[in-house]
Amino acid sequence: MQLDDQVARAFAPEGPLARVLPHFCPRTGQTDMALAVAGAIGAPARLVVEAGTGVGKTFAYLVPALLSGRRVLVSTATKALQDQLFGRDLPLLQRALALPLRPALLKGRSSYLCRHRLELARQDERAGDADLARDLGRIERWAQGTLTGDLAQLPDLDERSAAVALVTSTRDNCLGADCPRFQQCHVYQARREALAADVVVINHHLFFADLAVRESGVARLLPSAGVVIFDEAHQLAETAAQFLGAQLGTGQLLDLGQDLRAAGLRWARGLADWQALHDGLRHAVRTLRLLAAGGGGDPGDHGAARVPWAGPAPDGVDPAQWADALHAVVAALRAALAALDGLAGLAPDLQHLHQRTVALLERLAHFSAAGDGGRVRWLEVAGQPRMSESPLDVAPALHALWHGAPAPQGAWDEEGGAAQAADARSWVFTSATLGDDAGLRWFTEACGLQDARILRVPSPFDYARQAALYVPGQLPLPTDPAHSVQLAHWVSDAVARLGGHTLVLTTSLRALQAVAAVLQKRFLPGGGIEVLVQGQAPKRQIMESFRSQAHAGGHPAGQVLVGSATFWEGFDVPGDALQLLVIDKLPFPSPGDPLVRARSERLAREGRSAFRELALPAAAVALKQGAGRLIRRESDRGVLVVADTRLVGKGYGKRLMRALPAMRRLASQEEFEAALDALTRTSTTDCPWP
Structure with missing residues (x-):
């Protein structure tokens, strides 16, 4: 057949x-x-x-x-x-x-327990922290029975725990076949x-x-x-x-210092001043991180988390100070390499540290040299600073x-x-x-x-029957500094009317923080509405809690979830748990993002429109992706709010509107409130969605 x-x-x-x-x-x-x-x-x-x-x-x-x-x-x-x-x-x-x-x-690798690193974890100076020690104990007990070593099977472990980095390997620190626990890897x-x-x-x-x-x-x-x-x-x-580009994170350098001290004291104690080598590298990296933190860029904005780097140093960083900081890191790595040169044969750990140090020196040499015209270089400043380059x-x-x-x-x-x-x-x-x-x-x-x-x-869902779209005209444009706060007050009224069941998607961390602050001030703990905020609890825990609104018995507290980039896709909430989805503004790519800027400049050189060929289609795809969170099965009902009047007031809004499912339009605040009231009735009765 x-x-x-x-x-x-x-x-x-x-x-x-x-x-x-x-x-x-x-x-x-x-x-x-x-x-x-x-x-x-x-x-x-x-x-x-x-x-x-x-x-x-x-x-x-x-x-x-x-x-x-x-x-x-x-x-x-x-x-x-x-x-x-x-x-x-x-x-x-x-x-x-x-x-x-x-x-x-x-x-x-980061998903699997490394038994060798688990054995070394208690020797780490950070292991004295009470929370980390508790997580290590939980992992040690689980390790005795796991067959796969997949940390996703340890539900009580917060994926943000510092213990995860201690008990997993990376491509840098994995010993491969030389590992003493290779047979159990x-x-x-x-x-x-x-x-x-x-x-x-x-x-x-x-x-x-x-x-x-x-x-x-x-x-x-x-x-x-x-x-x-x-x-x-x-x-x-x-x-x-x-993976076609290059990256070097300060976290990699700090990890090398930690592993250098631990392995040196274990296998070659007294043959080098391992503590001094660790401290020297950490001090050099700290200076580099302080320079990076002042490199212009507000981590509260996704675009600003990437600082452009077209010259000898990232924008906003003094080139001479940047060169000195890189030179200090190189000097610290060379000192480590000199200590390892005659000792690497003593243990696989030391041999691999020698290889890691050489690789990091090569990567530093790459970022110390001038960039390639066909590639884009930038400095990531959100979290641990990282030097990045991409075609x-x-x-x-x-x-x-x-x-x-x-x-x-x-x-x-x-x-x-x-x-x-x-x-x-x-x-x-x-x-x-x-x-x-x-x-x-x-x-x-x-x-x-x-x-x-x-x-x-096309989707088989009947969006005209199952969903409605509302663009509130009373809110200011997203370019107005008051937009996020006014949106949050407007959303809080809608949340109170609906009883929760709301997801707010923001296009920046700054907006997320502003909206969350207003909602948490309005809905205090124990008041009937719970506010979940990205970053304030493990993502898996937040998602499971929000989904549970549709399954909890009795009259549980409703919930509103405020999330940014990580919740725009891959977050599936079928049923009554999600009935109101609010997108704070049209998700255009940040013009300050180095990759966006470089691609826009290339299109301009070719006589093409960066807005029509880059920004607009990217926004359409992102808007469509975010809106897709609302309706997940044939019985779902809900309202999508796009709090950006450009969707209906600008000519390009028609293209973005076509990217959205064919929902019925709500023309006024009164129609919007009537739709919320209908959702409240249909969530507790068999009355059909109008």
Whole structure:
């Protein structure tokens, strides 16, 4: 039986999916997408699919891929979707299709417990902190029974805990085969299982990271994978840019100092002044971080978190002081290297520290030299400062990867292996948001996929019946400094009227803080409305708490969640928990962002409009992505508020409006309040949404 016949049979009303899955309902869009994926596998070819919310794209690409009999690699943007695919979707489909396939889940190093580093963690000077010590104890108890070492299976551990960095490895500090606990290594165990699997679920960062460094793992999996599928593909170009560029974080330097002192005192005590070497490096890095902190840029604004770096130093930093600070770090690293030169043979830890120090010196030399005209350099100032550089355009390297042509030097050629096999491989790229035009050019041009087959599958939801859109005209423009505060007061009234069930998405951390401050002042603890704020608790805990509004019994307190970038996508809240979604302003990319600025300047040099070809399509995709949080299933009802009158008052607003689902428009505050009242009634009765 041909693959497309098998796929059509699987999705038929009386097919295997309908027999095994109790809530399965055939959808034309889902079947169309599945048949298109089957066609791309049979060709083989490159297929780009924008599948609207509710299409069921996961099953639409998994069913033909699993039935094809070829080895499958599925890459996602988030670890949450990885866990869902591996833990829920694949087992369901294996049972429904009766396929004896061997699946595997493969994440990056930071997701797995490192037993060697766990043994060393108690020796770290930070381990005396009470909270960290408690988390280490929890990890030590869990480590005795875990089979996978995946920290996501330790639900009580806050992902922001300092203990995570102490008990996981990085590409810098991993000892590889020289590690005394290599035979029990969870990372290499997961990779061995992946190499023997029929279906491997990875993420975009791991895909590009391993290809970039030709490390064992994905770089070995790729040549033998007949089908490669990227879900949440809208993040591909940005992720690829990270690994075609260069980075050096001050955190890497501080980690080296910590490991240098610990390993030196353990294996070569008395043979060098390890404490002094650690202190010297830490002092040099501290000076560098202080300079970076004064480099112009307000971490409260996403765009300002990246400080442009076109000259000898980042903008706002004195070039002479910057050069002196870099020189001091180099001197501290050279002192460490001199101490390690004659001692590296004493232990694998010391040998690897020697290699890490050399690599960091090479990276510092790179950032001390003048930049390349085809690349963009900047300084990240949010969190631990990090020097970053990225190609202005990743499309040529990605085009080479998808097509099997010789890759540019330094790109992902895996010594020719991956490139040579690419022409016999099927590539599928899918997401709910890939562009706002028929050719999905926002995605295809950035990823070198102009010649791919394009399929757009609309959402099956009846948005005109299920949702409404309101643009409050009484609020000031987002350019007004009072916008966030006035918006927060307006939202607080709506939250009180609805009883919670509200998600506020902001386009900057500054706006998030302003809105959260007003809401937390209005809704005090124990008053019936709980305010959840990104950054004030673990993200997983916030999401689970917000979702629970729809399932808690009795009359639980309603909730309003205020989130920024991390909640604009990948946050699925079906049911009554989310009925009001507020977007504070149109999500145009920040003109101060170095990458945006460099790409805008390039378009201007070519006589093209940066606003029409860069800013506007990016805003349309982001707006569409954020709005997609509201309606997640056929029974959902809700109101979307875009608190930016430019959506209806500017000519370009029509293009942005077309990017949104076809919701009914609310023309006045009175209509908006009536819609909230209707939601309040339908959340507790069977009355239909008007």
